[in-house]
Amino acid sequence: MADVNKVLKNAISKIRPSPEEKKQMKNAMKHIIDTSTPIAKKFNATPMICGSSVKNTWLAGRNEFDLFILFSASVQKAKLKDYGLVVGKEIIKNLKGTYVIAYAEHPYLRGKIKHEGAEYDIDIVPAFNVKNPAKIKSSVDRTPYHVKFVKDNMQLSDEARLLKGFTKGIGVYGADVKTQGFSGYLCELLSINYGRFKNCLKDASTWRAPVVISLNTKIKKEEAFKKFKAPLIVIDPVDPNRNVAAAVSIESFYNFVAGCKDFSKNPSSKYFFPDKAKPYTxxxxxxxxxxxxxxxxxxxxxxxxxxxxxxxx
Structure with a gap:
């Protein structure tokens, strides 16, 4: 059986961005903020980079940004949609990139840009600059507070990378409707809660749905079960009325539990870097x-x- 520490050391050496990649990312973020600030200012808005890149938990090779354009909470929702697209399009134009319009609660831009020879995916998302994350006007308004919480509490960034790489390798990374799995923010909260990746593995191997995890909010399990009907309940430290793990399906939950059990018994790099499935002819x-x-x-x-x-x- 492979030594677990050697497996994890090998994994982190591949998924941790290199010093050069970190430098490129830092330069790209500065370029994006410098470009977007005067454009957003025309609408009394402020740009803010969110996502794993600014939290130092991103995986090597994942060159992507979430650029939030924070508008005054006094702006009407209907106007936010219009202003967001106008600002986003001008930013992409000035960055010499391309974009498509995507739709969530309100429209946003999914773009591609280049900087210093590297290509980046960038989502430009309009949001309200709310003073209290429990009193949001749109679902994405919490995100800047998520960024602050992770930056203030994340002690071991590489442990978060290991958890993200592991969930990605076993096919449960992503809160999209296809995967119904673990979002990046969820992985970060689990890393903050458990500290070491191995601690998370050990505990998750014993999970039976429903499981409740709360980092800074006292809540009785019975109350959580009644309030959030989900196999995994992770109370959002920014908004106690939200379950960060709401997207996790029962299938993804138990695939994660099984993956933790199997890896603990037989550690292997294949859990982080599985062989590519060969399609049938x-x-x-x-x-x-x-x-x-x-x-x-x-x-x-x-x-x-x-x-x-x-x-x-």
Whole structure:
């Protein structure tokens, strides 16, 4: 059996951004803020980079930003949609990038830009600059407070990277509707709660749904079960009325538990870097269907130009 410490050391050496990558990221963030500040200022708004890059928990090779444009809470919701697109488009234009319009609670831009030879994905999201995260006007208004909480409380960034890399490797990383798994913020909170990745593995190996975790809010388990009907309940330290793990399905929950158990018994790099699945060829599919004595039809069509969360359901 492989030594767990050697496996984790090897994993972190691959998923931790190199000093050069960190320098590039820092320069890119400065360039984005310098470019977006005067544009946002025209609307009395402030740009803020959110996401794992600014929290120092991002994985190597994931060049992406969430640029929030924070508008005054006095702005009407209908105006926020319009202003957000106007500001976002001008920012992308000045960054010499490309974009598509995506939709969540309100429209935002998903763009691609280049800086110092590297390409970056950038989401430009309009939000309200609320003074109390418990009194938000839109669902994304909490995000700046999430960033602050993680930056103030994260002691071991590499441990968060290990948890993100592990969940990604076993196929449960991402809160999108396709994956229904662990968001980056959820992984960061679990890392803050447990400290070491190995501590999280040990405890999660014993989980049985429902599980309740609260970092700074006292809540009885029975109360949490009644309030949040989910296999994993992680109380948002920024807003106690929100379950950060709401997206985690029962399948993803137990896949994570099983992954923790299996890794603990037999540590291996494959949990972080699994072999790429080889797709079946048409002849192999045809052969299997002939065994069943059934006919099959294949319809191929062009993918619509929409984001995955809209396409998948």
């Amino acid at each position: 048409l002849s192999e599919v045809s052969k299997e269907l002939r065994k069943r004595g059934t006919r099959w039809y294949l319809i191929k069509f062009k993918r619509p130009d929409i984001i995955d969360d809209t396409l998948w359901p």
